[in-house]
Amino acid sequence: MSNLNIDSVKARTFDAIVIGSGISGGWAAKELTEKGLKTLVLERGKDVKHVVDYPTTNMYPYEFDHRGEVPLAIQQAAPIANRCYAFREDAMHFFVKDKEHPYIQEKPFDWIRGYQVGGKSLLWARQTQRWSDFDFEGPGRDGFAVDWPIRYKDIAPWYTYVEKFAGIAGNKDGLKELPDGDFLPGYPLNAVEDYFKQVLSTRYGGSRHVVSARCAHLSKPNQIHIDQGRVQCQNRILCQRGCPFGGYFSSNSSTLPWAEKTGNLTLRPFSVVHSVLYDEEKGKATGVKVIDANTKEEIDFYAKVIFVNAAALNTNLILLNSVSNRFPNGLGNDNGLLGKFVAFHNYSARISAEYDGLKEYKTDGRNPAGGGYIPRFRNILKQETNFLRGYAAGFSAHRSMDRDLSKIGNDLKNELLNPVLGPWRVGSHMMGETIPKEESYVALETNKQDEWGMPLLKISMDYDDNDVKMKADYIEQLTEMFTEAGFTNITPNTASQAPGLDIHEMGGVRMGNDPKTSLLNKWNQLHQCSNVFVTDGACMTSTSTQNPSLTYMAFAARSVDYAVNEMKKNNL
Ligand SMILES: Cc1cc2nc3c(=O)[nH]c(=O)nc-3n(C[C@H](O)[C@H](O)[C@H](O)COP(=O)(O)OP(=O)(O)OC[C@H]3O[C@@H](n4cnc5c(N)ncnc54)[C@H](O)[C@@H]3O)c2cc1C
Ligand code: SF4
Numbered sequence: 001m002s003n004l005n006i007d008s009v010k011a012r013t014f015d016a017i018v019i020g021s022g023i024s025g026g027w028a029a030k031e032l033t034e035k036g037l038k039t040l041v042l043e044r045g046k047d048v049k050h051v052v053d054y055p056t057t058n059m060y061p062y063e064f065d066h067r068g069e070v071p072l073a074i075q076q077a078a079p080i081a082n083r084c085y086a087f088r089e090d091a092m093h094f095f096v097k098d099k100e101h102p103y104i105q106e107k108p109f110d111w112i113r114g115y116q117v118g119g120k121s122l123l124w125a126r127q128t129q130r131w132s133d134f135d136f137e138g139p140g141r142d143g144f145a146v147d148w149p150i151r152y153k154d155i156a157p158w159y160t161y162v163e164k165f166a167g168i169a170g171n172k173d174g175l176k177e178l179p180d181g182d183f184l185p186g187y188p189l190n191a192v193e194d195y196f197k198q199v200l201s202t203r204y205g206g207s208r209h210v211v212s213a214r215c216a217h218l219s220k221p222n223q224i225h226i227d228q229g230r231v232q233c234q235n236r237i238l239c240q241r242g243c244p245f246g247g248y249f250s251s252n253s254s255t256l257p258w259a260e261k262t263g264n265l266t267l268r269p270f271s272v273v274h275s276v277l278y279d280e281e282k283g284k285a286t287g288v289k290v291i292d293a294n295t296k297e298e299i300d301f302y303a304k305v306i307f308v309n310a311a312a313l314n315t316n317l318i319l320l321n322s323v324s325n326r327f328p329n330g331l332g333n334d335n336g337l338l339g340k341f342v343a344f345h346n347y348s349a350r351i352s353a354e355y356d357g358l359k360e361y362k363t364d365g366r367n368p369a370g371g372g373y374i375p376r377f378r379n380i381l382k383q384e385t386n387f388l389r390g391y392a393a394g395f396s397a398h399r400s401m402d403r404d405l406s407k408i409g410n411d412l413k414n415e416l417l418n419p420v421l422g423p424w425r426v427g428s429h430m431m432g433e434t435i436p437k438e439e440s441y442v443a444l445e446t447n448k449q450d451e452w453g454m455p456l457l458k459i460s461m462d463y464d465d466n467d468v469k470m471k472a473d474y475i476e477q478l479t480e481m482f483t484e485a486g487f488t489n490i491t492p493n494t495a496s497q498a499p500g501l502d503i504h505e506m507g508g509v510r511m512g513n514d515p516k517t518s519l520l521n522k523w524n525q526l527h528q529c530s531n532v533f534v535t536d537g538a539c540m541t542s543t544s545t546q547n548p549s550l551t552y553m554a555f556a557a558r559s560v561d562y563a564v565n566e567m568k569k570n571n572l
Contacts, residue, residue: 009302014040014266015567017288017303019273019318022119024536024552025309026251026259027162031560032307033264037567040301041256042271042290044310045115048094048122050229050252054242056090064089080110083501086123091240094122104445106460110500111313117269118252119311120503123240126216126248126369128168128550129392130159130179134380135544142388144435145341146512148541149522152179158554166249166553167225170214178211178375178546184219186212187367191358192397192424197372199485208377208481210395215369216249216550228254235368247368270294272452275322276306276331276532284572285331285532291452305531305563305572309556312537316342316442316508317457319534332509332519332526340441341510342461343543345502346391346432349471349494351478353487355397355424362399362421371396374428376545378473387469391432392545393478399424426487430474433545434499435466436507461499504548506540524559531572535559 015037018028025041032039047053061067068089074097075082081095096113103111114120133152139145156179163182171186189197189212197210217233218225225231230246230253239248246253259265270293277300279286287302308315316339322331330338371394378390401419405412440461448456475492482490512518515527524539526532535556537548566572 012300013287013302014038015303016040016305016307017042017301018307018309019288020119020308020310020314020536021117021251021256021267022114022309022311022536023121023124023251023549024556025119025307026121026255027553027556028307028309028535028560029259029265030255031557032564033259033262035560035564036264037305037564038264039259039266040303041259041265041267042273042288042301043117043267043269044272044293045117045269047267047269048117048242048252050246050257051242051244054244055093057238057241057244059090081112083110083497084112084503086125086240088240090238091123094240094242100451102450102456104448104456104458106458107462108498109459109461110498111459111505112500112503113311113314117256117267118250121250122242122252124549126239127373127547128163128166128170128214128216129373129375129546130181131155131544131546131551132177132179134177134376135542135546138389138544139542142383144388145542146510146514146517149511149513149518154522155551155554155558158558159550162550162553162557164222165224166216166254167218167221167230168214168550169217169219171212173209173211175209175211175375177377177380181214183214184222186214187219188212189367189372190363190397191361192355192426193372193395195358196395196397196426196485200481203481203484204377208374210372210374213367213370213373213394215367217368218247228258230254233368235366237368239368272454273310273318274298274452274454275318276308277302278322278324278326278331278529280324280326283529285529291454293452296452304567305533307556307560308532308534308538309536312505312508312540313342313442313457313459315534315536315538317444317454319509320442320444321455327528331532332528334528335516335519337438337510337517338519339443339508340438341436342440342442342505342507343434343436344461344499344506345504345543345545346434346463346467346470346499347429347502348463348467348497349430349474349492350427351475351482351490351492352425352427353482353490355426355485355487357486358424370394385469385473387466387473388435389433389466389470390545391430391470391474393428393430393474395426395428397424397426426482428478430471431502431545431547432467432470432474433543435464436510436542437464442508463499504537504543506537506543506548509534509538510541511539512541523562524555525563533559533563
């Protein structure tokens, strides 16, 4: 797919450039190419072709040199990535080696990155929930950030649009705080998850729910998915290796091959975008400067419109690094707010327990992306706690085989051949909204550069008092809910962890109506540079509790539609 022989200005000129090929960049590329624009996608990492570049996808456990564990030398080269649950022997090649990609932690922050064609779309856990008006109206109502320039009705048709193409499994649950989508059949909850759902419904009068986790899996593909070359998810749950069935949505299985089929896509891996080029006379961006990752050669590419989709913090880095006489502090940064009001999700609390009932049921359920999801129930209609906003939570129940592996010889053999099914174990993890603040920021450390001459990113954000109170409430409420359900051995886990492992960093280039207090308008377009759009997590004004990637997809599709219409009217 790559084209490495581009040498003349003409050959380096496109209608559109997309920076980054992950979830949001893949969507921008699909939409731009489908609308007939010759589009260059620049990706700093290596190419990963669907199926052929998934080296571990069909390996048996005994075929791995370290039976799934990560060798010490690799752990040491990736001490931060190593904290991510998915950094295992079968998927570690999709994570960056931290030592090769340094950054400055002014405060501890675990920055989890996947630098390759497809970005983190290969690694994600595929949880996909729509935001509601409780989220878009939140900053205005609670006064903790600028008002979102859009409401749910503005983005709802675009959620439908991306859901149909990506394939989202889910049930119509009819909850205002978690709008229903255009779903493929949802996966059933297992017996204990369903039991807990009933307990909450009875005990809390319909105000707390467990729903089947909505996820980007083809539970029953439609023709549009088969046309992408994808088939039904086989529930083998080896997704982070890359799925040869295309059972889950990734850029590699879905949007990028679709864009390629239009004949309008040029994908250039190993292309580190250094900055966006700005022409003072035209008052517009004209292209981007790229450092070839292999040769370190500088190359400029040109286009009429540029989509920055390098994932939230790298998008901030690129824009901060895009300096000119007009924009000495970074592209579009007249108000000095670029890089500020960054935030993340608070995943730092968990709780587990056991359940002695329903022993007649043996299965774990068939949701390939986790069992249940507890939508946010705090402070929805009115402020009712001593902290702002709220949290959602994962909830799942499983039984595993109890085997005594301390035995030897025939005893061990018997133990392995005749395992006994253990008790039901239940668990939940918190997914808390954090508040974007001006003192939470990313900035450039200009006197320190990486191997490709990019300034290092300095990251400074942390939990605050609101997060601490929210975490205490989560433990209290989940303990109460577990107790009501008759669960035993309830064990909270609030071990401290640095922000970042939620892998939902957002903000820094936030949307808003007022150019004095925001960087992007309601179309994800830079207020001060109309042909540059940002549709990844950097655009987010607040963080909500929902997983964010579905919203990035919807923003990307909506924003491309607007940009192409504006181009047709010669407004860009
Ligand atoms: C283990 C894990 C589980 C997750 N689970 C979920 C989940 O369940 N639900 C959910 O919504 N989200 C989840 N996420 C987060 C999700 O993966 C991200 O929100 C999503 O991938 C963001 O899309 P993106 O396009 O902004 O960034 P990415 O997918 O990260 O893509 C960005 C791309 O830009 C490239 N790039 C960066 N800098 C440059 C540069 N200077 N020049 C050129 N290219 C550049 C990168 O190499 C990368 O390929 C998870 C992530 C991980 C790792
Ligand atoms: S569970 Fe589904 S998406 Fe995941 S690897 Fe298996 S078939 Fe692919």
